[in-house]
Amino acid sequence: MHLTQIVENIKSAVGINPADHLDADMRRVVDALGELGALPIEHLSVEKARAQPTPADAVQKILLDQHRGAEAFAAVASVSATNITIPGAAGTNRARVYMPTGQGPFPVILYFHGGGWVIADLDDYDTTPRSIAQQANAIVVSAHYRQAPEHPFPAAHEDANAAYKWLLENAEALGGYADSIAVMGESAGGNLAINVSIWARDNGMRMPVHQALIYPLVGTDMETPSYKETKHARLLNKAMMKWFFDHVFARSADKDSLLVNVIEANLAGLPSTTVITAEVDPLRSEGETLAIRLMGQGTDVLHQNYVGVTHEFFGMAPVVGAAREAQSFVFERLCGAFARKMH
Numbered sequence: 001m002h003l004t005q006i007v008e009n010i011k012s013a014v015g016i017n018p019a020d021h022l023d024a025d026m027r028r029v030v031d032a033l034g035e036l037g038a039l040p041i042e043h044l045s046v047e048k049a050r051a052q053p054t055p056a057d058a059v060q061k062i063l064l065d066q067h068r069g070a071e072a073f074a075a076v077a078s079v080s081a082t083n084i085t086i087p088g089a090a091g092t093n094r095a096r097v098y099m100p101t102g103q104g105p106f107p108v109i110l111y112f113h114g115g116g117w118v119i120a121d122l123d124d125y126d127t128t129p130r131s132i133a134q135q136a137n138a139i140v141v142s143a144h145y146r147q148a149p150e151h152p153f154p155a156a157h158e159d160a161n162a163a164y165k166w167l168l169e170n171a172e173a174l175g176g177y178a179d180s181i182a183v184m185g186e187s188a189g190g191n192l193a194i195n196v197s198i199w200a201r202d203n204g205m206r207m208p209v210h211q212a213l214i215y216p217l218v219g220t221d222m223e224t225p226s227y228k229e230t231k232h233a234r235l236l237n238k239a240m241m242k243w244f245f246d247h248v249f250a251r252s253a254d255k256d257s258l259l260v261n262v263i264e265a266n267l268a269g270l271p272s273t274t275v276i277t278a279e280v281d282p283l284r285s286e287g288e289t290l291a292i293r294l295m296g297q298g299t300d301v302l303h304q305n306y307v308g309v310t311h312e313f314f315g316m317a318p319v320v321g322a323a324r325e326a327q328s329f330v331f332e333r334l335c336g337a338f339a340r341k342m343h
Helices: 003-014 024-035 046-051 055-065 069-075 127-136 155-174 188-202 225-229 238-248 252-256 284-296 321-342
Strands: 080-087 092-099 106-112 139-143 176-186 211-214 273-280 301-310
Touching: 024 055, 024 301, 024 321, 055 069, 080 155, 092 127, 092 155, 106 127, 106 155, 106 188, 106 321, 127 139, 127 321, 139 155, 155 176, 155 188, 176 188, 176 321, 188 211, 211 321, 225 284, 273 284, 273 321, 284 301, 301 321
Parallel strands: 106 139, 106 176, 176 211, 211 273, 273 301
Antiparallel strands: 080 092, 092 139
């Protein structure tokens, strides 16, 4: 057996030491989150998990410690944000519209935040849509959705579809192009984004022009290589993912749904796709598999894995270099898709 394969087998069997695989920027964020008193959520109630410090708080701590808060704000100060409500599948949900400067109409991006369908909100995931709006010169609608356990699976998926339907009907009123809408999401939000594309395809609706999937949750197999390697990792690991699944699914059979196991779903006819994965992330392997299977269906796919970083890194551009690189990569793909649509 080749030495490289022996090393990979050992990593899968015992798990890597995350501290040995984080770059300096990412380690600083993980340390800052610990200093704020964040606890492993697998030991917390849902209420306490929602109330404790977040990775976004850790980024803010670093910026304040480095006296860089004003600098970080100035980078996206040209983007305005307006809170609105939009129709969901059962009532209304909160949303936030990020508007770039300049003369529209603009392309539009429907963005879904992460949090395992249980925790987090529009505020916790504010930096990514702000950066997208500024750099891609696009309107970004960040849509909240019902969360478990109060609203178990598939409530979030139903709300995501409702948000897309609403945006198709209201993009022009927002100052955007109704025929130039992309979808994007992080983690559980990445799952919602690709499911919106599948739902649009299956219901004969106008398809998104692109989907940007950031470390998407697209499977429930916890025996993949990345799950085994990152069993001791922060900011996400196997125990934490089990906690999320235990709160999301009211029935054990729900874990088999193709809405969750997207890598087993029909992936034909989906829009051009960008997949971002992180080295120290249990979801890395399923993201890699998704990219391969989309490619096998003839989809225009580019996948980029970023070493030295964990799950959640993408929104940390003010303090993590890899996040800036990943955002630039995604922006280029989005802008390319918008340009093709315009011509």
